[in-house]
Amino acid sequence: MIWLDTLVQGILLGGLYALFAAGLSLVFGIMRLVNLAHGDLIVMAAYLILLLVTLLGLSPFVAAAIAAPLMYLIGWGLQKHLLNRTLGTDILPPLLVTFGLSIALQNALLEGFSADSQRLPTGEISTASVDLGVMTVGVLPLLTFGSAVAVIVGLNQLFYRTELGRAFRATSDDPTTASLMGIRPSDIFAKATAIAMLVVTLAALYLGMRSNFDPNIGPARLIYAFQAVIIGGLGSLWGTLAGGIIIGLAQTIGAAINPEWQILAGHVAFLIVLLLRPRGLFPRAFD
Amino acid sequence: MSLLTTTGLTAHYGDFQALFGVDIALNEGETIAIIGANGAGKTTLMRSISGVLQNGPEMITLSGQPIGGLSADQILPLGLAMVPEGRRLFPSLSVEENLLIGTYGRKVDGYWSLEAIYDLFPILAERRNNPGTALSGGQQQMVAIGRALMSNPKVLLCDEISLGLAPVVIKDIYAAVPKIQASGASLIVVEQDIGQAMKVADRVYCMMEGRVTLEGTPDSFSRNDIHAAYFGVSA
């Protein structure tokens, strides 16, 4: 039974990693931009939620609902005024600029909130669990996983069922020809990053409720997210969920064998998948 | 007043100058052909007009309005669409999605709609859910033409729509041109294949090395004139 429990915990943890990764995957899929500040943006959103919780006395869920549109606007402006300028044939400028942004965000958060570790107040929900007969599962991990699946389903619907999604795919294929259709690629990219920031807010909510955070934990979240995206296959949203689950499973199984192996096991799983499937589990047919 | 003009149009790729003062005019309801050898600058001219390349604002006008400095996404809503060289369908979109994206973000009134395109090219209706790039070259060209028509443009630019296609397929594609003309659009047809272009055009421009070397109605010049304008030497 202990093994079943470990497996379920691993899968549920994968939901959190998939949430970290979904925004990264969306942005990479549309504009081939690797945002090295993605983890720090999650941490920034967690502080924004914390601020709303402490200042207005809101529940984290309500605070996240208020933070989401703010993060949307921040994402839009960030892409429109900064990141769009870095996009081109050279892959180096976006990496350098987002790396710089990552450091700037960490320092700004350090200035504003100190290095103390924080946590979002959760009330009963952090200890609540449901009894599944053979085992009990925490409500918060379940909620995280459900949110991850909902985000992936929602983003897929957006991608494949809406006019904006069509424009996302067309711009990703060929921005010049897309502009001949009346699409302005820089607007499409701004919308994509804005939507990614909605997912980032959700990721921040669960990150902040499930563990402590401080201004410096962004890069580590970025690595899990990055691994999930690569394992899944660049640009595939379902792949990203699968990638998150594989990292989550590897970490919990590793930790069950030896608590010190948790992080290492995740990285090893990542390397094994890369060795066997260099383009990830669900690569795009063309590229 | 002409619907579309270029005046002293120049274009550069870095240090390389590809167009040296090109003057052309397209009148309402007219079809003009632009012919010339590979590398003459035809595609560069089309990319300039459609806004893929930016030029001096006054170098290009559409309905009297200077558009030379506008980008492609700003020019399309003004009523100018292009079938780009090499078709350039979106690989992640189905045939129908490739057509629909031609009207992105806008409601457009006019003759052309999904139904009208399927009427023009019935084979596309059968293939509507296939990926655009799974089609034969000729069918892909039909999608590219349909996609540009979906915005009901006043001016349609067609850059080498016969490129790489078998003669029977070229005939099929060109059979659509009179119907497009009848819908009220004015056309610029770029071709290396002179025969097809001459048949549908009211006037012809011949280009060589970034300049217009000959201009007139198709019956106003001899084979020798064309040869000279095309290659710079007489036959």
Ligand SMILES: Nc1ncnc2c1ncn2[C@@H]1O[C@H](COP(=O)(O)OP(=O)(O)O)[C@@H](O)[C@H]1O
């Ligand atoms: N992207 C580019 N960069 C540099 N030179 C180019 C580019 N595209 C075209 N050219 C050059 O510009 C000239 C005109 O090319 P183009 O307009 O494609 O001619 P055409 O369509 O008549 O074959 C050619 O000499 C070609 O080599």
Ligand SMILES: [Mg+2]
């Ligand atoms: Mg050409």
